[in-house]
Amino acid sequence: MSTPESQGAPGAVTENLVLEIAGLEKTFNPDRPNAVAAIGDLDLAVRPREFISIIGPSGCGKSTLLRLVGGLTEPTAGELSVNGRSAQEARLARDYGMVFQAAGLLDWRSAIRNVELPLELMGWSKSRRRSRAVEMLKLVDLDGFDSHYPGELSGGMQQRVAIARALSFEPALLLMDEPFGALDEMTREHMQTELLKIWRETATTVIFITHSIPEAVFLSTRVAVMSPRPARIAAEIPIELPERTPHVRDTEEFFRSVSLVRRTLRSVEAT
Amino acid sequence: MATSSTPRRNRARRSLIFAVFLVALALLYTGYKAVGQAIDDTQRDWWVVGSFLPRSDDKNMPPVLDILAEFGKAPREGGTTIGRLTLDGALFTLREAAVGFGAGTIIGLAIAVVLLQSRRAERGVLPYVIASQTVPLIAIAPIVVVWGRTNFDFLPWEWEDWMSVSLIATYLTFFPVAVNGLRGLQSPSPEATELMQSYAAGRRQVLRRLQLPASLPFLFPAFRIAATASVVGAIVGEISAGVRGGLGRLILDFAGKYITGPERLYVAVIGACLTGLVAVGAVVLAERLVLARRGELAR
Numbered sequence: 001m002s003t004p005e006s007q008g009a010p011g012a013v014t015e016n017l018v019l020e021i022a023g024l025e026k027t028f029n030p031d032r033p034n035a036v037a038a039i040g041d042l043d044l045a046v047r048p049r050e051f052i053s054i055i056g057p058s059g060c061g062k063s064t065l066l067r068l069v070g071g072l073t074e075p076t077a078g079e080l081s082v083n084g085r086s087a088q089e090a091r092l093a094r095d096y097g098m099v100f101q102a103a104g105l106l107d108w109r110s111a112i113r114n115v116e117l118p119l120e121l122m123g124w125s126k127s128r129r130r131s132r133a134v135e136m137l138k139l140v141d142l143d144g145f146d147s148h149y150p151g152e153l154s155g156g157m158q159q160r161v162a163i164a165r166a167l168s169f170e171p172a173l174l175l176m177d178e179p180f181g182a183l184d185e186m187t188r189e190h191m192q193t194e195l196l197k198i199w200r201e202t203a204t205t206v207i208f209i210t211h212s213i214p215e216a217v218f219l220s221t222r223v224a225v226m227s228p229r230p231a232r233i234a235a236e237i238p239i240e241l242p243e244r245t246p247h248v249r250d251t252e253e254f255f256r257s258v259s260l261v262r263r264t265l266r267s268v269e270a271t
Numbered sequence: 272m273a274t275s276s277t278p279r280r281n282r283a284r285r286s287l288i289f290a291v292f293l294v295a296l297a298l299l300y301t302g303y304k305a306v307g308q309a310i311d312d313t314q315r316d317w318w319v320v321g322s323f324l325p326r327s328d329d330k331n332m333p334p335v336l337d338i339l340a341e342f343g344k345a346p347r348e349g350g351t352t353i354g355r356l357t358l359d360g361a362l363f364t365l366r367e368a369a370v371g372f373g374a375g376t377i378i379g380l381a382i383a384v385v386l387l388q389s390r391r392a393e394r395g396v397l398p399y400v401i402a403s404q405t406v407p408l409i410a411i412a413p414i415v416v417v418w419g420r421t422n423f424d425f426l427p428w429e430w431e432d433w434m435s436v437s438l439i440a441t442y443l444t445f446f447p448v449a450v451n452g453l454r455g456l457q458s459p460s461p462e463a464t465e466l467m468q469s470y471a472a473g474r475r476q477v478l479r480r481l482q483l484p485a486s487l488p489f490l491f492p493a494f495r496i497a498a499t500a501s502v503v504g505a506i507v508g509e510i511s512a513g514v515r516g517g518l519g520r521l522i523l524d525f526a527g528k529y530i531t532g533p534e535r536l537y538v539a540v541i542g543a544c545l546t547g548l549v550a551v552g553a554v555v556l557a558e559r560l561v562l563a564r565r566g567e568l569a570r
Contacts, residue, residue: 072465091471098469104462108484108565117480118470149565 040230371440379448455486
């Protein structure tokens with residue numbers, strides 16, 4: 001299941017890929033006895049407006065991959081380009097919105113001031129960032145909670161503030177590392193629907209890390225399955241669903257995709 | 272959620288408790304004094320009082336009311352009252368302490384920010400910061416004053432003796448600020464730091480928007496310690512360096528004239544206690560204001 005684009009003429013094709021990864025490797029503590037090969041020879045291509053989930057056995061380096069894409073750590077070998085730039089350049093150009101499992105809001109800032117944080121760092125004027133933050137809180141259904149502090153918000157609400165913050169500066173790529181991992185099942189399904197709504201409204205490209213198969217199927221246009229360490233993308237499964245509403249979870253197509261992903265994951269883990 | 276009347280009621284209750292505490296202290300003092308006096312009258316040592324607890328008379332323990340009356344008395348006919356002398360001394364000492372506290376805070380924070388930049392710097396320098404506090408302050412205080420008088424000509428302003436005392440207070444205050452400040456600056460989670468990196472925030476921005484605000488809950492306890500230390504440092508500095516004008520000198524003077532008027536020394540000591548309370552109170556007030564602005568008292 002390789003992507004045909006990646007074999008084509010690189011120059012012309014790179015322009016319509018948001019993310020292109022070829023032969024990526026990451027070894028921690030290289031040349032030392034405790035060296036760990038986290039990622040080995042990984043290829044991945046992501047087109048604009050895709051919602052791609054990355055799923056794999058625990059400890060297989062999913063988060064490491066996301067940190068490599070986000071320019072937070074350097075690869076040992078291989079190519080990685082975001083809109084034709086290196087990960088570092090893309091990070092410095094603020095191409096990324098990141099959401100982690102812990103919402104990571106600053107306790108001493110109200111919800112709206114948390115959303116404003118990246119805009120502040122980018123030197124936006126006060127009125128401009130305030131109106132954008134108001135807009136973003138509305139997008140995540142938190143209008144009316146502007147002046148609440150993180151300690152006064154539920155886990156799901158905090159995570160929504162984190163999403164609003166990540167999207168506030170319209171990054172080219174939204175990188176999410178198990179953002180709903182700490183939420184209860186009900187909140188989680190609700191947040192998934194919300195995220196899809198936001199994704200459609202903002203036309204963002206999303207790379208989403210999860211260890212939940214139904215979550216990956218429900219959200220994604222494509223699911224990439226990672227192998228155990230040293231990790232590669234072992235399989236890519238396009239997800240075709242008739243609609244993306246909560247009801248789709250009870251349909252035949254949904255179950256079929258879920259079991260396909262599950263079988264793939266199992267066969268990958270077995271090898 | 273607290274209703275609007277609750278904080279006021281709390282404050283009233285706390286004032287009441289403090290007043291009761293003061294009265295209890297005065298009663299305890301008077302009560303012990305009465306026992307000690309009775310034993311002293313017999314001129315015999317008993318098994319507790321007079322062996323390891325002191326016997327008492329009006330020289331050892333002047334009556335509470337005499338001490339209170341002393342505030343309004345003047346040493347010389349028609350001159351300044353003892354209370355006024357103590358107040359002036361307290362203000363003088365408070366200024367030394369405040370300048371020392373301010374300078375100590377700046378120096379402490381600067382050290383914390385520098386040590387934050389590298390683990391190696393932290394490991395190399397922090398032991399010396401800690402060792403600096405083992406220097407016996409009373410011993411070096413006179414040297415600092417002599418230095419001030421002779422070596423600080425290069426400064427654009429004229430160096431006065433009280434500034435040397437501030438310098439001694441600085442020496443005591445920078446330490447808690449540096450140590451707690453460093454811990455506070457290091458307190459944000461790795462995720463928070465990576466998030467700042469993902470916004471391409473520079474080192475200064477990370478310091479200003481993340482690390483400094485995160486360090487405030489660590490800094491305020493240090494400020495409280497530093498406030499006490501700065502007053503103690505100022506009084507000890509005045510006494511050991513012989514600087515005039517503050518509480519330290521007043522205590523020394525009154526101690527010298529103890530035989531003729533023991534109440535005076537008690538007045539000066541009460542003044543010193545109140546000065547310490549004022550210093551800590553100012554820090555607590557500042558803490559309240561800052562935390563209220565950050566919404567941390569609303570919770």
